[in-house]
Structure formats: C-alpha cells, structure tokens
Amino acid sequence: MPLYIAYGEADALRARCDVAVARTAHPAEGDYEPGSVIPAAPWRCMADTDIRAVTAPRKPLDSTLVEIVRPPFRDGQPLEELTLSMGDPRAVYLGQALAGPDMATTTDNHQDGRLLGLHLDNWDKLPCARRHTARRRLCLNLGPGTRYLVVGAVDAQTVCRTVHPGDRGERHPHTDDYRAYVRQGRPIPLTRIRLDPGDGYLAPTEYLLHDGSTAGHEHPSAAAFWLGRWPRGILPSLV
Template sequence: MPLHIALTDPDALRERCDVSGVRTADTEPAYEPGAVIPVGSWRPITHAAARALTAPTGTPAGTLVEIVRPPLPAGGSLDDLALPLGGEQVQYIGQALAKPHMLTTTDNYRDGRLIGLHLDNWDKLTYKDKPSGRRRLALNLGPGTRYLILGALDAQAVCRAVHPNDYAQRYPHTDDYRTYAADGHALHVIRIRLAPGEGYIAPTEYLLHDGSTEDQEASAVAFWLGHWQSGNLPSLI
C-alpha cells in the first residue's frame, strides 16, 4: 500500500509539504555508500498530489501517516506522555538531537556515517507481516523546526520489484530501496514541516523515511513505538 496520510484539508498539507526525487550517495564522505538521499530542488506538491496522498476510508491504521499535536504531560515527563494513548504496550525509545542544516539526520552508531532514508526494523517482520509493525510517534522538542521525509512507495512494493522470484520469503530492508534507486527506478519523497510541539505517527517499518533539518536550526525529537489506533491525537491537517 503506498503512502497514505490522514487528512481532511489538502491545502493544510500543501502548506507544509514539498516533493523531490532521490539519488544514491556516492562520494559524500558523510554518507554510507549507496545511501538513498533526496536530490534537493524541493517543490510544492500540487492539489492533485495532495488528493492522491489522502488516505481512503478504511486504510489500516498500521500503514497510515498522521500529522499531529501530541499533548504534553502535566508533570513534564516524556516517559509518560504516550501511556494514555496506548497503554503498557507503548515503548519509549528515547530522543535524538539533530544538528542544523542536515539533509537527513540518522547515522550509523558504529561509525557515525549517515544512513540516509531507511526502513526501521524494530519488529523484524517478513514480507507478509510488514504492514502490521508498530508505528512511531514522534514529537519535535525544538528549538528548531524540522521535517519528516517519507517515501511514496511502500516496502512490499519495493521488495517485489527487487526480488521478483522470492519476495515472499524476504524481510524487506533498507538495502532493497538502495538497490531499487541504484537501478534507476523513479522514487518520489515528500517532506512535511513540523514546528516545535508538533509531531507525527508513521509506519516507519513500512515506509522509507528520515528526519531533516535542511535550512533549519538544531532540534531534538522524542520517539515512541506502539500499535496506535488512528485518530487518537488532534490532527494538524
């Protein structure tokens, strides 16, 4: 299932959303070889594109992207913020600080090189089960604005394209997207602007993604994993 966003106002999405293509990193020393990164030259999405991204009625919650404003806990504890939304199954996975002006933000902890746009693999799911993974709740803690970048093509579709003979036995992986892009297939990504206090719930096990502070100041973000029901948090779009 392709990228679908829960929204009721396409113009509100267009106001904070741009689109670009991707390329694979080659000689950039900051990136892993073959990492998938936006080509830049971001352009506004069209009315037709915003409508196409709108989630149809009945879209499974596990594959849905929501742009939200999470409520801050009364006591200020980030550990407890998500518990009322998902019960004990919610997992707080910590915070990440992004430096200013980063095209993408996630690095490989082993050597510090940026991994580019990627799939999460917390749940280690097979091809068949990939849409059932936990979604990630993120809250921009500021002080700067940041972006969520999302790929328009889901992990199952890319896995089928790269492994046509045995995709059903595979575990869809970031490497599939790297192969897909390196083979010259077109892949569009969108970036969604998130001010401090804003956030998202997204199927990061299922959609190519990363954060970005391109042309922005530094910001921190907090993360949780859970099987969130759709519509639990106030939507910004």
C-alpha cells in the first residue's frame, strides 16, 4: 500500500505539505552515508493530483496510515505518561532527539555520526509479508523550532519485491533496499509535512521511508517519540 494521509479538508492538507522526489546523495555530500536517499530540491506545493494520490480508501488499515495530530501534552507532564489515555497499554516511550537548524534530514548513525538520510525503522523486526502490521510511531514536536516529517510514497513491501524479485515475503525490508531501489533509477515521490511546536504525527515508520527535517528554519527542534497500536482518530487531527 502506498502513502495514505488522513485528512478532512484538502486545503488544510495543502497548507501543511509540499512534495518532491527522492535522490541519492552525492559522494561530495560527505555528511551522509554512501548511497543515502535524500530529498531532491525544489519542494513544490501539492497539486490536486498529489492530494488524490495520498487520499486513503474508505477503509484503510490504521497501521499504514499517516495522521497529522495534536498530542495531549501539558507543560510539566512526564512524557512517559502521554499515551496512557490512547488505548494501547503496551505503548513504548522511545525518548527524545534534538535536530539542529536547517537540516535536510536529521537522523544520524550513532556509531560514526554520519547522516542516514531517509530510512526505514525496524523496531518490530517483521518480514516483508507482515510489514504492514508493524506499530506506528507517534512524534511530538517539542520545539522551539518548526520541523517536518518527510515520508516516501512507496511502501517497503513494494520495494522489497522489486529489489529482491525471488523473495516470498520472508526477507526483512531494510533501508539498503530503498537505496538500491533509487540507485536503479526508480522514482519515490516524497511528501513533507510541517509540524509546528506542539504538533505531531502518527506514521508507519517501519513501512514507509521517512525522516525528520528542519530545512529552511533557523531554530533547532526537539522531538519525543513513542511506538504503539493506535486506531485512526484517537488524537485530534490538524487537517
């Protein structure tokens, strides 16, 4: 299944989102791992065709849906308690990450500090055939700056079947599969979703290529993250 974003008003979605395509980082872009996938400038406003492309069918799988939400965070509230009222008692708080200003992508390899670029998470360690059932990630932008979620429109199952045509669904999708997919000249449309301080998202980060971004903004942004199995609409939508 491709990228689906839950929304109520097309104009509200358009006001928050831009679109571009993915490319492979150049060797001269030494801050990145070799072969990393990153956004190709320029970003442009969403056209009607872009909005139709991310419009979910009538009954989408909640586990594959992106939602732009307002998490119920109050100043002074322990972050570990934020998801207690969201219906998944097994939800896990993953911690925080700080992104510097004006970063095209934000996640680095903790072993050597090089940027990963757009990547695939693997907390649930599911094979290709079951990848669409993984937990979704909740993100809350703690500020002080604005940040983005950058997410790809081609799902991990499609990429894995394309790069490994003999696989029967037993292989575990990996970021390297996406890197090979782009290196072969195959396009991956990207959507960039703006998150102001206090905004958040629910997204299938084990199923879709993604990363954070602070491109074009002069302030850093901290974000907090959780993993859980939450139904669509459990948090108020911003679009």
